[in-house]
Amino acid sequence: MSKCRIRFEKTGRAKYISHLDLMRTFQHAFIRSGIKIKHTEGFNPHPYISMALPLQLGCESVCEVLDIQIEDNMSPKSVPAKLNPWLPEGIRAISAALPINKVGLLKYVRCSVTIVYDDAKAEERKAAVEELFARESLVIMKKTKRGFGELDLAPNVSEVSVETVSDTELKITALVSAVEPTVNPSNLLDAITQNAPEIAPDFAKYMRLEVYDSSMKPFM
């Protein structure tokens, strides 16, 4: 029995697979691949799979973290090559190794939000977007388990950069708090639509780029 942490990406059409469906998709893929992994206990055993930080529906990622326990004497390193042929389009294991960090140590996420302006005047709004994320307080209304709550993004979002991708697109990259509080990439869009509706975009695309521990080392 060996613990194994897999880094995988979820891109393209696969971004619409929900967290629960993704778990099931991996369970089926592991069975297909022939990699024997530990099952849950109980009457209805399933392959045991754990994901450190559930990904929001519609968000792409190149840094997802998945923990399993391998039952036979297979080295974790060989998992991606053995698993990848059995995964659906857009989901691909990048690397796998023994876990270094405890799951609770995952603290920060670097993510990007690409905002789209159909009128092709993206560049004109760049300064306003930069100004918004430079504010000392940036409060948004956020859906919580108990209804709506306020969250100040300013202390939980840092290293913001805004880059012009094309006439229609600006790409905002930022480092956000992963847990307590959780800042989702879509919250950066909320910041714009709620605090600067005049520069609200027509559409936005989200991507997780990297996950870090508390000392800003990539979470491994």
Place this chain on the structure above:
Amino acid sequence: MEQRIERILPKVQKPARYTGGEYGEIMKNKDEVDVRFALCFPDTYEIGMSNLGLRILYGVLNKMDGVWCERVFEPWRDMAEEMRKEGIPLYALESGDPVKDFDIIGFSVGYEMSYLGILDMLDLAGIPLRSADRKELTPIVFAGGTCMYNPEPIADFIDLAVIGEGEEADAEITELYRKAKQEGWSKAQFLNEAAKIQGIYVPSLYDIEYNEDGTIKSINPKGDAPAVVTKRIIENLDESYFPTDTIVPSTEIVHDRTVLELFRGCVRGCRFCQAGYVYRPIRRKKCETLVKQGIEALKNSGYEEISLSSLSTSDYKELTGLCDGLLEWCEPRKVSLSLPSLRADNFSMDLMKKVQKVRKSGLTFAPEAGSQRMRDVINKNVTEEDILNSCRTAFEGGWSSVKLYFMMGLPTETDEDIIAIADLAFKVLNTWKKYATNKARGVKITVSTSCFVPKPMSPFQWEAQDSMEEFLRKQQLLKDNMRSKAISYSWHDSTVSFIEAVLALGDRRLAPVLESVFKRTGGLAAWEEFFSEEAWNESFAENGVDPHFYANREKGKDEILPWSMISAGVKTEHLWEERERSRRAEITPDCRNQCANCGARKLSKEGRCDE
């Protein structure tokens, strides 16, 4: 994926239904393909992807060189609204290309309530609803599936219908279309040629004449169309294609498991059952074929459950051997085996233990009627003793939950027959009290009644359905006669069953009604939340159609029925003979005990049945 689609997906529920990209999906290079086939299911992705027939046809068509078959499902309301608002036409999941650009559009139609789904999907695709308004060869719109034993209600919308099993006929239609396209045929020329293929019904080649009382005077075939279209069957199921390499949806569907088809047809001959008659003759797969295909399908999908599916699974001759063969592979891998639709007369402890080995689910029995007389009328060859013995076996084996299914409104039914349902449920409860090994958990007996819908090609095709008032009265009567809190009773809405009967027994004069209802309610009519009694009533009235003429009128022996140009291989005289026997509460032995000479074996080249 197209930008416009990507923009609406975040706004809708369960977007993974609309993206494609699942494991096992078949992608082809458009440049190497000369026929694009849109395999359409007029209901949601979750229902459609659970349909074994659809998966079979997807595989068969994609095995053809130069043909790319893609899947299309009916979007849920929120998605359909967004698509209409943004002007996004219905697209196929694999390529994302608009359905209107496909060559062939084939609908799989398994239940009448999905007819509106066909209109919804054509409308969303931007394709004219009526066949007559589609002048060109491309696209050809056709339908297949169980509902096509009476294709008449949708006759004006489809260019042709495949009667019977589609594995070979769909491929033949596709080949003929390819030839037509290469040689530049007109649509009329193509349809006339198609009508020469066995099992192909071209509605526009039949003129229907009516009597003054609204009944059919004559059905007149034109051109090369045959007077009677006889259904297609696959003779050898061991050699025919079975999808062991199939799509594994990335989102949960209704039957999220491997499904194995043991045989087609049914030996029983229950007189209300359309499937029992239209799937004849009985053709079974060999045990070793099934074990091999089952294991292969499980390996390739990663599913952890396999279901043995057929009309009456426990009638499969080598069921024990099959279960053993599968369990040998499944047990060490924690894969569970499930058997739907058990018969109350041959349910055994042995079988139960096999199913129980990995997982224990609730048990369902379908006595269909409460009194013995009524069960004899419908030829459900099950006695009260059989039912109670089966329940005893189940309770002794530790089961504590039993579901009992019944039908209401069966021909010759009296109030005593209704009350007998309550009596039977009470006897099941007493059986539990007497034999249950684990009483601490309590018992749950669920009685469900559905409303009998007379179906074409069954011995009850001439029957009148009970009125809605009568159904309501009978449901109340049964409710009043239930004697224990351990027995819960639920019933089907009779309004929906009434519409089902109209559509099952209707003719092509229903086309404008379907259009009117579609305008009022949109598609997804099989879903309770979108079903509107008002919309149906208004649409019948608006088009001067009396729905009771179809549903609540008993038809005469010599009346030309709307589906008289279709044959499922069973002789009409046999159906009538069975109807007469039902009136005398006389049972007909099952096919294994004595061949009733129904005629279906003639469909097989060697005249074989159940060997």
